[in-house]
Amino acid sequence: MLPTIEWQDDAVVMIDQRKLPGAEIYVRATTAKEVARAIQTMVIRGAPAIGVAAAYGIALGMRKSQASGTTKFAAEFQKVCDLLRATRPTAVNLFWAIERMKRRFAASALAGESVAEIKVRLVAEAQQIHDEDVASCRAMGAHGASLVPDGARILTHCNAGALATAGYGTALGVIRGAIEQHKKVSVLADETRPFLQGARLTAWELTRDGIPTTIITDSMAGWMMQKGEIDLVVVGADRIAANGDVANKIGTYAVAVLAREHGLPFYVAAPASTIDLATPDGAHIPIEERNPREVTHVGATRVAAEGASIRNPAFDVTPSRFVSAIITERGVFRAPYSESLPLAVSGATLNPSA
Numbered sequence: 114m115l116p117t118i119e120w121q122d123d124a125v126v127m128i129d130q131r132k133l134p135g136a137e138i139y140v141r142a143t144t145a146k147e148v149a150r151a152i153q154t155m156v157i158r159g160a161p162a163i164g165v166a167a168a169y170g171i172a173l174g175m176r177k178s179q180a181s182g183t184t185k186f187a188a189e190f191q192k193v194c195d196l197l198r199a200t201r202p203t204a205v206n207l208f209w210a211i212e213r214m215k216r217r218f219a220a221s222a223l224a225g226e227s228v229a230e231i232k233v234r235l236v237a238e239a240q241q242i243h244d245e246d247v248a249s250c251r252a253m254g255a256h257g258a259s260l261v262p263d264g265a266r267i268l269t270h271c272n273a274g275a276l277a278t279a280g281y282g283t284a285l286g287v288i289r290g291a292i293e294q295h296k297k298v299s300v301l302a303d304e305t306r307p308f309l310q311g312a313r314l315t316a317w318e319l320t321r322d323g324i325p326t327t328i329i330t331d332s333m334a335g336w337m338m339q340k341g342e343i344d345l346v347v348v349g350a351d352r353i354a355a356n357g358d359v360a361n362k363i364g365t366y367a368v369a370v371l372a373r374e375h376g377l378p379f380y381v382a383a384p385a386s387t388i389d390l391a392t393p394d395g396a397h398i399p400i401e402e403r404n405p406r407e408v409t410h411v412g413a414t415r416v417a418a419e420g421a422s423i424r425n426p427a428f429d430v431t432p433s434r435f436v437s438a439i440i441t442e443r444g445v446f447r448a449p450y451s452e453s454l455p456l457a458v459s460g461a462t463l464n465p466s467a
C-alpha cells in the first residue's frame with residue numbers, strides 16, 4: 114500500500130503530493146511547525162490524511178518539548194494544537210483529530226501521568242488514529258462495493274484515494290472494494306482544476322494498481338453522462354453537515370447536479386470523522402479560498418491574462434437532496450440524513466442495503 118504518511122524515528126514522513134506524478138519524493142518533518150506547513154502547502158492533503166498529519170504533528174511537537182513540569186507542558190500542548198488548527202479550515206477531520214488528541218492529553222493529565230508518559234501516549238494515540246483510518250477505508254470499501262454493479266463506469270472527482278487518507282481511500286476505496294469482489298470496473302477521473310488532484314493523483318494511484326482509468330477535463334463530465342458513458346459517481350467529502358449537505362472539492366456540486374439530471378446515483382464515501390453534527394447545514398461550513406496563483410498558473414507558467422481579478426474557492430457544497438447515499442465504515446446511510454447520520458456517528462452499523 115502507498116505510504117502516504119508514516120511516523121519514523123521521531124519524524125513524520127510524507128510523500129510530497131505537490132510533486133506527483135513527476136517525482137516520488139518524501140518530506141521528513143521534524144517539528145510540529147513543519148507538519149503544519151506541509152498541510153498548508155498541500156504536501157499532504159485530503160481530509161482524513163490531514164487529520165492523521167495533525168495528530169502526528171501534535172505528537173511530534175510534544176515529543177520535542179523541553180518542558181519538565183506538566184503546567185508548562187500543557188501550555189505548549191495548547192500552542193501546538195492552535196498551530197495545527199490554523200492550517201486549513203474546511204476538512205473537519207483536522208479538528209476531529211485535534212480534539213481527540215486533546216481528550217488523550219486530558220485523560221493522561223487526570224491520571225497524573227508524567228511528561229515522559231504523556232509523550233508516549235500522544236504518539237500511540239496518533240498511531241491509532243492512523244491505523245483506524247486504514248481500517249475505516251477498508252470497511253467503507255466493502256460496504257460501498259455492494260452499490261457498484263459489475264462493469265460499472267465510475268466517475269470520480271478530486272482524489273479521495275490512498276493519498277488522501279492513511280491508505281486505501283474512501284471513494285477510491287469503494288472502487289478497490291468492488292474490484293476485490295471481482296467486479297470489472299473502469300474509472301473516469303475528472304482532472305479537478307485548479308490543483309489537478311484527479312489528473313495528477315487519482316490517475317497516478319489507480320493506474321499504479323492496474324485499474325483502468327481515463328482522465329477527462331471537468332467540463333467533459335456532462336457530455337459523457339449524456340452519451341451514456343457513466344453509470345455512477347462516487348466522491349469523498351471534507352465535511353458533511355448534520356442535514357447531509359456535503360462539502361468537497363470545488364466542482365463536486367456541478368457533478369452532483371449533472372448526475373441528477375441524467376438519473377445517475379451520486380454516492381459520497383467518508384469516514385464518520387468527516388460527519389460534523391455540530392454544523393447544521395452546508396451554509397455553515399467554512400470554505401477555504403486559496404492562492405489565486407493556483408488558477409492563474411499551471412506549474413511555473415502563467416496561463417491567465419493579467420488584469421482580471423481571480424477567485425479560488427477550494428471547495429463547494431452539494432445539497433443533501435443530490436446525494437443518493439453516504440457510505441461510511443459503519444454502512445450505507447440514506448436520507449433523511451438528519452436521522453441517519455447520528456447513527457453513523459454513534460457507531461451503529463447498518464446493513465449495506467438499508
Ligand code: MRU
Nearest residue numbers: 158159160271273277349350362
Ligand atoms: O484540497 P484537497 O486536495 O485537500 O481536497 C481534497 C478533497 O476535496 C477530497 O475529495 C476530500 O478531502 C476527501 S479525501 C478522502
